[in-house]
Every structure is written in C-alpha cells, then in structure tokens.
Amino acid sequence: MTDAAEQGYFTEENSAEAVISRNSGAEDPRLKEVMEVIVRHLHAAVKEIEPTQEEWMKAIMFLTGTGQMCSEWRQEYILLSDITGVSMLVDAINNRKPTGATESTVLGPFHIEDAPERALGDDICLDQKGEPMLVRGRILDIAGNPIPGAKIDVWQANDEGFYDVQQKGLQPDFNLRGVFRANEAGEYWFRGVKPRFYPIPDDGPVGKLLGALGRHPFRPAHLHYIIEASGFETLVTHVFDPDDPYIHSDAVFGxxxxxxxxxxxxxxxxxxxxxxxxxxxxxxxQDFVLAAQ
Structure with missing residues (x-):
C-alpha cells in the first residue's frame, strides 16, 4: 500500500500538492499548517513569475549574500523583512488595539535593556550637542484616567542621525536614553535634542535591492518608547516629526x-x-493610552 506522503508524481500542475503531501507526517501541527501555506503561496508566485534559471540563481545568490551579511551586530534578514513591510505586518497582527489605545510600531535594532533610570525633567542628552528639546505628556488608560508610576523607556538618535551604540567613543554611553516613571497624575517630561532622519544600513544586499527598486533607505526623525504598567499591555511605539522630509516614505513602513x-x-x-x-x-x-491586559 502506498504511503499517503508518497502519492502522486511531481508535475507543474500539482507541484504544491505534491510537496504538501510529502510533509503530511510532520509531528508539529503548527509547522505543518505554516509550511502548507508557504508552499502554496511560493509555488503560486513562481508559476505567475515564471523565472528563468538565471533569474532564480540571482534570487538564490541574493539570499546567500543576505545571510553572509548577518553577524552578532547586524541582521540583514530583519532589514529584508523591514523593507518588504513584513515586520510591520507581523507587528500589526500581534498588537491589535482597542479603539482609543495608542498604536504600536517596530522596536528597531538599537534598544538596550540597562538604560539608567532618571528623574522627571532630566536631560538625556549627555554631550549637549544639538537643538534642545522638551518632551512631555501623560500616560492614560482607555477611560482617560492617569496611570501613576508607568515605566517609560525612551531613546533616540542624535542630531546627526546616530544612536550612541553606533558611535562608541564618540557619544557617551547611554547618551539620549533614559527610563522615567510617570507621576501621580500620569505625567512625564524630559529633555533631549531634536532627532534627525537617518538611513537603515544600506551597504549590503538589502540596500542594493532598495536602490534597484528606486527607493531610499531613510527613516524619518522619531523618538522611541517602551511603556509598561501593571495590568496593561506593554506598548512599543514611536513619536514622529510630521514635518520630516521622509515622513511619507519611511523605508520600513513604521x-x-x-x-x-x-x-x-x-x-x-x-x-x-x-x-x-x-x-x-x-x-x-504626546500622550499615550495603554490597553488593559
């Protein structure tokens, strides 16, 4: 008797079904489901595109180069996910919010866990370079009530578009980073410097792809936030400058x-x-509204 996984010969017409049937013995049902969807869509795309052998080899070499660019400090596949909008789509699916709650966006690669806790009103710009900025707002629940003691982790690029971890020895450690706690009224405020737009790393395969597509690598100026409070969903988000020249064409769709x-x-x-x-x-x-858990 022929095993179900061995039934059918591979043809152009039944290519996806032949591969899916071969995967029928997967022990993990979620893996089986995921691979079925991926195989169906991938085979459908190949049939629609009808790539030449040379084009397919170029795709293979692009993915090979993407992997070779990855290191402890660089994740080129995340960049690929970012510039194709997949990172933001995954974020949207996993962070559906009730009406009125502040929307999330991508974390980005430059957050660090051990930023120092600072007093409300402190200046997070340690080298005093750039145009001074005061940031203030409230942390609220859906009903508009303050959330006292909410933890507010903030970080930003400097006026040249670089984070401290990108300029070791040039910027002080923990420059333009800080953790604050909202007061009893849910208020927070701190000082920084006006951030600047900056490019995502574009010296690898992903950057070459952006260029070939006629796209730029820039992200508009923004501030990063992670906001946490007991009983509420953690919020990972940005605040953007609406007057930035790249506000309508963020390279990562954030x-x-x-x-x-x-x-x-x-x-x-x-x-x-x-x-x-x-x-x-x-x-x-900028006020932030947290969704209850």
Whole structure:
C-alpha cells in the first residue's frame, strides 16, 4: 500500500500538492499548517513569475549574500523583512488595539535593556550637542484616567542621525536614553535634542535591492518608547516629526498618522525661562493610552 506522503508524481500542475503531501507526517501541527501555506503561496508566485534559471540563481545568490551579511551586530534578514513591510505586518497582527489605545510600531535594532533610570525633567542628552528639546505628556488608560508610576523607556538618535551604540567613543554611553516613571497624575517630561532622519544600513544586499527598486533607505526623525504598567499591555511605539522630509516614505513602513506630534519651536522668553532653557527650544507633547491586559 502506498504511503499517503508518497502519492502522486511531481508535475507543474500539482507541484504544491505534491510537496504538501510529502510533509503530511510532520509531528508539529503548527509547522505543518505554516509550511502548507508557504508552499502554496511560493509555488503560486513562481508559476505567475515564471523565472528563468538565471533569474532564480540571482534570487538564490541574493539570499546567500543576505545571510553572509548577518553577524552578532547586524541582521540583514530583519532589514529584508523591514523593507518588504513584513515586520510591520507581523507587528500589526500581534498588537491589535482597542479603539482609543495608542498604536504600536517596530522596536528597531538599537534598544538596550540597562538604560539608567532618571528623574522627571532630566536631560538625556549627555554631550549637549544639538537643538534642545522638551518632551512631555501623560500616560492614560482607555477611560482617560492617569496611570501613576508607568515605566517609560525612551531613546533616540542624535542630531546627526546616530544612536550612541553606533558611535562608541564618540557619544557617551547611554547618551539620549533614559527610563522615567510617570507621576501621580500620569505625567512625564524630559529633555533631549531634536532627532534627525537617518538611513537603515544600506551597504549590503538589502540596500542594493532598495536602490534597484528606486527607493531610499531613510527613516524619518522619531523618538522611541517602551511603556509598561501593571495590568496593561506593554506598548512599543514611536513619536514622529510630521514635518520630516521622509515622513511619507519611511523605508520600513513604521509611520502611523496617530503617532505624529508637532516639534514646536519655542522662542518666547517667558516660555524659555519657565522651561529652564537658556535659549530657544523645541517642545513635543504626546500622550499615550495603554490597553488593559
């Protein structure tokens, strides 16, 4: 008697079914389900594209080069996932929020776990380079109630578009990073510098693909947040500058309209004095609404 996994010869017409039947003995049902979907879509794509042998070898070499570019500090496959929109799609599927809750976006590669905890109002810019910025807002629940003590982990690129971990020896350790705790009214505030747009790493296969597609590698200026509070879902998100030149063409599709906050220039002497600055600064106001677990 022929085993079910051995039934049928491979033809162009039944290619997906032949492979799926061969996988029928998989012990993990989720793996079996995932591979069936991938095989069906992959074979359908190949049949629609009808690649030449030379084109298929170019695809193989692209994937080979992508893997060879990966290291302890670089994950080229994540970049590939990012620029094809898959990272954001996976994030959206896994972070569906109730109406009114702040939307999430991708974590990014530059978060570190042991950033120092700072007092509300502290300046996270340790080298004092860049245009001063005050960021403030509230952490709320869906009903608009404050969430006292919420943990707010923030980090950002400097005014040249680099994170501290990209410029060891040039930027101080933990520059433009800090962990804050919301006060009893759910308020938070801190100082930083106005961030700048920057390119994702584009010196590898993914960068060459972007160029071939006529796309740029830039991400618009933004601030990163991870917000945690007991009884609430952890929020990983950004705040974007709506006036950034790349706000409508983020290389990794991370921008959401609800995550834009104006970087308001402040030059009024009274406001400058009240905020404790020596001269003009930018002010950013952004509240975050957490979904209950």
């Amino acid at each position: 921008v959401k309209e609800s995550l834009m906050a104006r970087f308001e220039p402040v030059d009024d002497p009274a406001r400058i004095k009240e905020a404790g600055f020596d001269g003009p600064f930018f002010e950013v106001r």
